[in-house]
Amino acid sequence: MIHTFKKVSAKTILTAMPDFFYNNKLYYNPVEFAMDRIGGTWKMPILWRLKDKVMRYGELKKDIPHITHKMLTSQLRELEEEGFIKRKVYAVVPPKVEYSITTRGKRAVMIVDIIRNYGLELMKEFGVEENKNTGTKNRK
Amino acid sequence: MIHTFKKVSAKTILTAMPDFFYNNKLYYNPVEFAMDRIGGTWKMPILWRLKDKVMRYGELKKDIPHITHKMLTSQLRELEEEGFIKRKVYAVVPPKVEYSITTRGKRAVMIVDIIRNYGLELMKEFGVEENKNTGTKNRK
DNA sequence: CAGTATCCGCCGAGATACTG
C-alpha cells in the first residue's frame, strides 16, 4: 500500500466519485461527507474531551473554552443522532446528564487525532506559537 | 483572503488556554488551524487533482465537477500563498498557467487521503448510495 | 443543571459580467 497509483483516464477520475445525497443534501465527495459529520468548530473538541471519559454537560461546558450554551447543546444532539456519542439522562433534580463516546466516536477520534497532529506540524512550519494572548481585545 | 476576526470576550483573557493568532485570526486549537489551511469545499479536491501531475487552469476546471470559475481561482491563490502548490505562468498568448504540488502540498494530500477514506467508511456505515446526476444545479 | 427559543451578523460560496 505504498505509492502505487494506476494510471487512469480523465473520465475515470470524473466518474470515480459521483455526487450523492444524504439527508436531502448533495455531496460532491467523501471528504465533504466526513467533514459534515465530525467537522465544524465544535464537534472535534467535544469528541476529543469524551475520548476516554464520561462527562456531564456542565463539565464539558467548563472544559471547552469559548463554546456557547447553544452550540454545545446543538452539537451534542447532532453527534448523538449520528451515533458518535451516547447520552444518558438521570431522573433526578436537578437534572444530571452524562455523555460518553461510542465505538463510532472512537474511530472518529482517531481521525481528529491525525488532523490535530497535522495542525501542530503546520503551525510549526508557519511559525505559529500557542498562548500568545497579548493584545487580545474585543475586535472586529 | 484571511483577514477575518473572531470575537473575543473578556473571559478569553482570563482563561489560560492554547489560543493563538495567525493572520489576525484567533484559533482555538490545531484542528481549526489545519482545516483553515486545507479545508473548505474546494481545497482538498484541488490538491487531490494535483497530487501526481501538473495541470493547467482549464484542466482543473474541467476535472473538478461543480466548481465555479471564481472559487477555483481564489482557492488556487490561497493554496499558492500558503505554499501548498506552485504556479507557473508562461508568457504566451493565449495565457498558459500550470499548477503543481509542493512538498508541503504532498504532505497535505496524505491527510486528505485519510479523511477521504474515513468518509468512504462512514458512507458505508450510514448506508449512503451513489446517486446518478439528477440535473440538480444547486445543492441543498 | 440542562435544555429551548429567538434574533442576527458574518463569511463561504454561487451567479454573472467584464478584461488582457
Added chain:
DNA sequence: CAGTATCTCGGCGGATACTG
C-alpha cells in the same frame, strides 16, 4: 485561456432570554 470584480444568499455560530 486565465483572471478580476460585484452582487447575492444561506447557514453556522454568537448573544440573550426563558423554562422545568
